[in-house]
Amino acid sequence: MTDTRYDRAPGDSSGFTELHEGTWSGVIVYTIGLVLAVILTAASFWVANTSLLWAPGIPLGLAVLAIAQMGIHLVFFLHITTGPDNTNNVLALAFGVLIVTVVVVGSVWIMFDLNDNMMPPELMNLHMQH
Amino acid sequence: MNIALAIDEVHREALPRASEAGPASKRIVVAYGFWIFLLSDIVMFAALFAAYAILVRATAGGPTGAQLFNQVNVAIETACLLASSYTCGLMSLAVNARRLATTYFFAVVTFALGAAFLALELREFADMIARGATPQRSAFLSAFFTLVGCHGLHVSAGLLWLLVMMAQVAIKGFRAAVQRRLLCFALFWHALDIIWVWLFTVVYLMGVHP
Numbered sequence: 166m167t168d169t170r171y172d173r174a175p176g177d178s179s180g181f182t183e184l185h186e187g188t189w190s191g192v193i194v195y196t197i198g199l200v201l202a203v204i205l206t207a208a209s210f211w212v213a214n215t216s217l218l219w220a221p222g223i224p225l226g227l228a229v230l231a232i233a234q235m236g237i238h239l240v241f242f243l244h245i246t247t248g249p250d251n252t253n254n255v256l257a258l259a260f261g262v263l264i265v266t267v268v269v270v271g272s273v274w275i276m277f278d279l280n281d282n283m284m285p286p287e288l289m290n291l292h293m294q295h
Numbered sequence: 296m297n298i299a300l301a302i303d304e305v306h307r308e309a310l311p312r313a314s315e316a317g318p319a320s321k322r323i324v325v326a327y328g329f330w331i332f333l334l335s336d337i338v339m340f341a342a343l344f345a346a347y348a349i350l351v352r353a354t355a356g357g358p359t360g361a362q363l364f365n366q367v368n369v370a371i372e373t374a375c376l377l378a379s380s381y382t383c384g385l386m387s388l389a390v391n392a393r394r395l396a397t398t399y400f401f402a403v404v405t406f407a408l409g410a411a412f413l414a415l416e417l418r419e420f421a422d423m424i425a426r427g428a429t430p431q432r433s434a435f436l437s438a439f440f441t442l443v444g445c446h447g448l449h450v451s452a453g454l455l456w457l458l459v460m461m462a463q464v465a466i467k468g469f470r471a472a473v474q475r476r477l478l479c480f481a482l483f484w485h486a487l488d489i490i491w492v493w494l495f496t497v498v499y500l501m502g503v504h505p
Contacts, residue, residue, distance in 0.1 A: 171319040174326035176387070176482045188392045195384040202377055206492075210370060213500035224501050231496040235489050242384055242485045254330060261334035265341040272345035 172253045178244040198241025205234040322475055329479040333486045336449075340490055343445060344497060347438040351502070355433040360502030363428055365419070369499045372415045373491065376450075379408035380488040387481045393469050402461050405484070409454050416447050439498065446494055449487055456480055 178191060209230045212223060239245045245254055318324070351360065386401035420440070423429075430440040460480055463473050 171316075171323055172327070174323040174478065175330040176326055176478050176485075177322075188388050191388040191391075192385065195381055195388070198384075199377070199381045206373055206377065209496060209500055210366070213503060214366070227496050227500055231492050234492045238380075238485060238489045238492070242380060242488070243482065253327060257327075257331055257334055261337055264338050268338065268341040269345045269348070272342075273348050276349040 171250070173244075173248075173250045175245065175254045176243055194241055194244075198237055201237045201241070202234055205230055205237065209234075322471070322478065325475045326478050326482065329482055333482060337486065337490065340442075340445070340493075343438075343442040344493065347442045347498065350434040350438040353434040355435075357433040357436065358426070358428050360435070360439075360498070363423055363426075364499050364502055366499065366503065368415060368419055369495055372412050373495050375408045375412040375415070376488055376491050379405050379412065380485055382408065383481055383484045387477065390469065390474060390477050395464070395469075398464060399461065402457060406454060406457050409450055409457070409484075413447060413450055413454070416443070416450075420444075443494060443498065446487070446490055449490075453480070453484055453487060456483070 178194065209227055212218060212226050212230065218226065239258070245251060245258065247255065382401045382404040386398055386405060389397035389401055423436075428436055430437050457480060460473070460477055463476070467473050
């Protein structure tokens with residue numbers, strides 16, 4: 166344990182003074198992250214192309230796999246942890262995720278609602294051509 | 296009384312409070328500031344993703360994603376960027392251990408993989424434009440080129456940044472300022488890979504499904 170009370174710099178796997186030792190453990194962490202990311206990526210491509218799964222559920226499954234892979238990247242590549250020396254980094258990240266969710270979900274919700282409720286059918290065909 | 300709690304309190308008592316210890320080191324402040332910038336950059340990408348999700352069906356009679364996207368190409372691009380993120384992590388370890396030759400080696404590998412990603416993406420764009428799928432063809436294609444092109448622009452900027460950092464390591468060596476910039480570069484490169492995860496999921500994999 167370090168004797169500092171400061172938060173860790175994002176991207177640092179431990180207090181900076183300890184970074185000079187333990188390069189091998191660092192390599193192992195990155196390698197675990199790589200292996201997990203490759204597995205999740207392969208799963209995503211399989212899910213998108215298989216006919217074994219219930220088709221309407223596939224976009225949701227892909228989203229879940231992407232969220233899982235994002236978590237892998239954050240933990241193993243960016244070294245974001247739940248430890249007390251990471252509070253600031255996690256709080257900033259949580260705020261970012263909140264804004265991203267509001268922007269994406271809000272936009273999609275409002276625009277699809279507008280398309281459904283307010284557009285006359287003849288115009289809707291122009292906008293929603295497949 | 297809970298013994299674990301008591302030990303925790305003793306341990307905490309021994310450390311001075313943050314307010315007594317003075318400001319955090321420049322490495323922590325700089326990296327945290329860059330972290331905030333990255334999150335705001337991701338918010339910008341969220342707006343582009345939202346626009347794409349809304350416009351994806353608005354093809355105006357032009358080609359759809361299912362007709363345009365080549366999954367093999369996307370898989371190779373994904374592999375390049377993921378491997379480049381991994382070698383970038385190994386480069387950070389070499390930087391922290393102050394190993395010059397290892398740093399250069401992983402920087403070269405990271406650069407080569409990033410450049411391969413960019414070359415594949417540009418070839419894909421050129422191929423689409425040659426088939427008449429230009430940004431002005433439909434709202435779907437405008438949104439596609441804005442979103443994917445913006446990520447490609449970030450990768451280009453990252454490659455340029457990596458070149459500059461290697462020049463700085465060669466001329467200035469591993470001084471504190473250079474190490475801070477390398478930490479920020481690693482954060483940037485890993486964040487680009489996180490954005491690519493969403494890109495290939497939302498644009499390419501969900502796009503091949505009608």
